[in-house]
Amino acid sequence: MPAPPRPGLIADIGGTNARFALVKPDGRVIAAERLATRDFPGPVEAARAFLARHARDENAPDRAAWCIACPVGGDEVSLTNHPWTFSIASSRAALGLDALTVVNDFVANAMAIPELSPADTLNVGPEPAPATTPISAPIAALGPGTGLGVALLVPDGPDLWRPLATEGGHVTLAPTTAEEARVIAHLWNTYDHVSAERLVSGPGLALLYETLCALDGEPPAQTGPRAIAAAAQAGTDARAVRAVDMMFAFLGTVAGNLVLSAGALGGVYILGGIVPANRDRFQTSPFRDRFEAKGRFRDYLAGVPTRVVLHPNPAFPGLVRLLRDTGRTVGSP
Structure with missing residues (x-):
């Protein structure tokens, strides 16, 4: 029998906090946690800390969609109100993901509209x-x-x-x-x-x-x-x-x-x-x-x-939609 689909990793990353969640393909949340960005040198380390607490081998994510409070125009991303700077490609490889979509936070909010x-x-x-x-x-x-x-x-x-x-x-x-x-x-x-x-x-x-x-x-x-x-x-x-x-x-x-x-x-x-x-x-x-x-x-x-x-947190349903659309059409600006 084919293995069940793996969950996705979504994150809404701002200057002060990063909210991570593991979600099933239908959007149901398996686990969620808010982490202070000041406690980690970058989003990869924050994601690893979250996954270490919530993702066993059988539900380790293979895809991720993150939204960031800054412009996203290429591989290198720098938060506007926090010193985090990271490469999308390097982050994907470091976390062992097949795909990582990163968009501006307002794009993720807009992507939630069809899901409301x-x-x-x-x-x-x-x-x-x-x-x-x-x-x-x-x-x-x-x-x-x-x-x-x-x-x-x-x-x-x-x-x-x-x-x-x-x-x-x-x-x-x-x-x-x-x-x-x-x-x-x-x-x-x-x-x-x-x-x-x-x-x-x-x-x-x-x-x-x-x-x-x-x-x-x-x-x-x-x-x-x-x-x-x-x-x-x-x-x-x-x-x-x-x-x-x-x-x-x-x-x-x-x-x-x-x-x-x-x-x-x-x-x-x-x-x-x-x-x-x-x-x-x-x-x-x-x-x-x-x-x-x-x-x-x-x-x-x-x-x-x-x-x-x-909706109290429209970024999350927007990110779930981006996960679902990965491989068909994605939303990087």
């Missing part, structure tokens, strides 16, 4: 009829957090998707109201380029709030994005409310531009930590109206769904 259940997402705006959502159209993914991640999923055959990592978070941010124009003009005194990420992110929310206070000639009453978001949710700081609503409006502008540019009629999925943590405010924000506000192309965008991803 209805309970994993929250629809924002009108829910289009299924017939109006082309199954062969690209999907757009945006994730405001520490920065603004942007990726596309492009259909690549039956039940296959090819992720495209982009630097769409650094597009030039365009105002659509007089107040937004005042904010951006004020920021030009400091920044020669005001990108989408500059204001649509955690640090961006703090900068947006501070800018509104400066324009009003008042000192900031809140410090940091969490305090600003909390004050907006409680309704105790009018400028915090304006800042949060303006950030979500800007996100709508960027998302609508992305759909028009990429033909992403398959929908827009919002990932990252900020929007799910403020979902009530987001649902009543100007996001969806701004998303559709494209003049003659309002009707074109009106049928495109926009959804917030609520």
